[in-house]
Amino acid sequence: MTGTQIVPGERAIALLGGEANDANLRRYLHGIPGVDAVGLEQRAAGLGTRSIKTTSKAWALDRIIGLIDLTTLEGADTPGKVRSLVAKAVTPDPADPGCPRVAAVCVYGDMVGHAVQALGSAHGDPDQGRIAVAAVATAFPSGRASRSIKLEDTADAVAAGADEIDMVIDRGAFLAGRYGQVYDEIIAVKEACRRADGTYAHLKIILETGELNTYDNVRRASWLGILAGGDFIKTSTGKVAPAATLPVTLLMLEVVRDWYRLSGDKVGVKPAGGIRTSKDAIKYLVTVAETVGEEWLTPHLFRFGASSLLNDVLMQRQKMTTGHYSGPDYVTID
């Protein structure tokens, strides 16, 4: 996967009409209208009530699998754990060869080499039925490290073969209003995603909405991430509660929609953490289709960051195939 070939910083200069410094960013981000929290939550709740059954459900389940970033981000990760994760990513349901593959595996930077090796010929662009390798970088999950360490972390993962980098923004700087610092850091990380051949690894920007406190902040952070050149904006690290929620994801999708109308650029969204059941995941699909449109339901524009979700989707799939309820004995123990 090559990622968008935009020059870092290009988006902001066009929109802000000047240099992307603290003052200009603040003027722009604080000029964005506030979020109607009640309306947002009501809209999200309404989208969650759609009834998706039979063939639509079968389509949705397969599509969910194809949009999953199968993730293991534990201190206890080992090369063996990554290999078994990759095996599951390639063949989610060994009993059903028709089961689609997941979009990507998401691991810590030091595990990228193991993931690439384990994927072998299955490694590649998820739009072509292969599996990408995503790595979290920039001192994930806290983001508390000096910039040189963060850039080194990113470059290291890209050099090891990561197709996608999930970076965390500096929430401390964002909440303190130092937007320029957050912006510059994203630009620098984007630059560190550059490969030897001049292409860029896909950059996903983790906003960690659980630490941003208000919907207004989420909206501003989403704009900031997009302006700085993110290919994806991602809700959470999964290490902070609350992680992804439907209203927050809806809000981010609305920003992506507005940006698309403004510029024609398509930016991806990745809710991550806390999505454990097929039922929840289907609500997200509905929200995407109703907010930005069905064309966003492809791996390069929408992902689920999840691990236990896959097992639940597989059990639902087995139920639809066999007509009997399945159980956890028929999927892997993660």
Place this chain on the structure above:
Amino acid sequence: MTRLAVPKTYKLYIGGAFPRSESGRTYEIVSAKGAFLANASKASRKDARDAVVAARGAFGGWSGATAYNRGQVLYRVAEILEGRRAQFVAEIVDAEGVSTAVATAQVDAAIDRWVWYAGWADKYAQVAGNANPVAGPYFNISVPEPTGVVAIIAPQDSSLLGLVSAVAPALVAGNTVVVVASERLPLSAISLSEVLATSDVPKGVVNVLTGSPAEIAPWLASHQDVNALDLVGAGALDWVDLQIAAADTLKRVLTPENGSDAAAPTLGRITAFVETKTVWHTKGLI
């Protein structure tokens, strides 16, 4: 002064909570004389699915509790039942149309049976297990272990005694239970759930569904996360088909029993839902 009676809403008992049926359906429960008694929830296959998930979640804790502890918890259920005898007697008189003396006898028998099974909790392993003599310097020990989630179709002609006779033995060994109560006489089952909810039985260990066994049983029989099926009250259903469905996932199955001594208390009802594990262990160098 006249007073409006406050009728009770009988709901399901799943995972320690009392939800209405996911389907929103209810059905009328009438007395033996045909008078309206209550609306009971009519559980759907999805309620059964949720109940199995709750039972599976509770299995680790309940089976991992010491046998002594399980026995104490079950005794406590009997103690609380004792305190609510009058409520059960009144319910049975209404629902079955029997005399107070007959209803009282049923409630007493149910409490006594519960105590009888509770006593077995830390004793059945001594009877069902064994230290096997082997030709080598090893201990060779067979111990019964609970099989997992047990789905039960409760006896259909009894409000309380039949239900207790089917549920208690499955709990003794550490199994967790999803029970479909009598379709015609489900009210005592939900009142028993209130007893379970206020005793020390962990949530999810017993899950009670009311409604049509004919509708729910096939889903439980073919459910891949149910380990055993007690068809004691399924005599009126197409229970051979249920057995066939259960065979696909190698479930243990007990066949229907009819008559007044259905599900009579025996050690066999406990050991029907255990698996014997045999371990070898080297003898110490003494």
